[in-house]
Amino acid sequence: MKHLQIFLAFFRVGMLGYGGGPSSIPLVHKEVVDKYKWMNDDEFADVLALGNTLPGPIATKMAGYIGYRVAGVLGLINATLSTIIPTIILMIVLLSTITSIKEYPWVQGMTAAVVPVVGVMLATLTWDFYKKSRQSLGWIKALAFICCSFLLMEIFGLHPAILIGVLLLVAVLKNDKDRHSERGDAS
Template identity: 80%
Template sequence: MKQLQLFLAFFRVGMLGYGGGPSSIPLVHKEVVEKYKWMNDDEFADVLALGNTLPGPIATKMAGYIGYRVAGVLGMINAVLATIVPTIILMIVLLTFLSSFKDQPWVVGMTKAVVPVVAVMLATLTWDFFKKSKDSLGWMWAGGVIVVSFLLIELLGVHPGIIIGVLLVAAIVKSDKAPEVKQNVEKGVGM
């Protein structure tokens, strides 16, 4: 049953993820967190952050990891195939069909109309992640990370993967020091 659920979840993502990897992230979230509850929001955010630091398409990386986590190696293969097969089929069929009608106004309008929908999906997911980060970091830190990340990416051209990697290392260092601080407080050291 899990194999079928995995296939259907990622097949839907593959079919509806128009616009590339970033547009499929909210769809993966909907299937994995909300519908099947294979992971919670924090786990999904961790998978997304880790997936963004690795090379390659985000949808297949997430499908592979989530499939493996839910149903082992067979689940990983199942989820990745369910993600890429619709795209392969749609590319062959649609590109063949649309290339003959590419200059028609309805085709041009259709491709332009999808852009705002993808933007809204990404904005909704971004707002959800901001609320989660606000709960764990507070408004100041969450807002600060967003502003600094935006400035580094947009003004200085720093790759987002580098920023995510630095933040992951900072979180690991912070979590390693947290038990020491707690032990010192409990022992009365440093007071």
């Protein structure tokens, strides 16, 4: 049953994730966190952050990790294949027909209409992440992180993977320092 759920969850993501990996992220969240409850929001945010630091398509990386976490190696294979199979099928079908109808205005309008929908989906996910960070950090620290991240990535051109890596390193070192200070207090 678990393998069928994995297949259906990531097949839906593959079928409905029009526009590539970023548009699939809210769909993966809906399946993994809201529907099947395989992980919570914080764990999903960690998987998303880790997936963004690695090369390759985000949807398949997340599917592979989540599938492995839920059902081991077979879950990894199942989730990855169910994510890419719809794309393969749709590419074959669409490429064979799209060239004959791409000049029609309704096709161009349909393609243009999808972009704002994906933008809203990403904005909703961003707002959810902001609310979570506001709860754990407080609104001042959360806004400071957002502003600093924006400046570093958009103004100074820092790659997101470097920023995420530095923040993970700081968190690990801070956690390690806190652990050492607790041992010192205990003695």
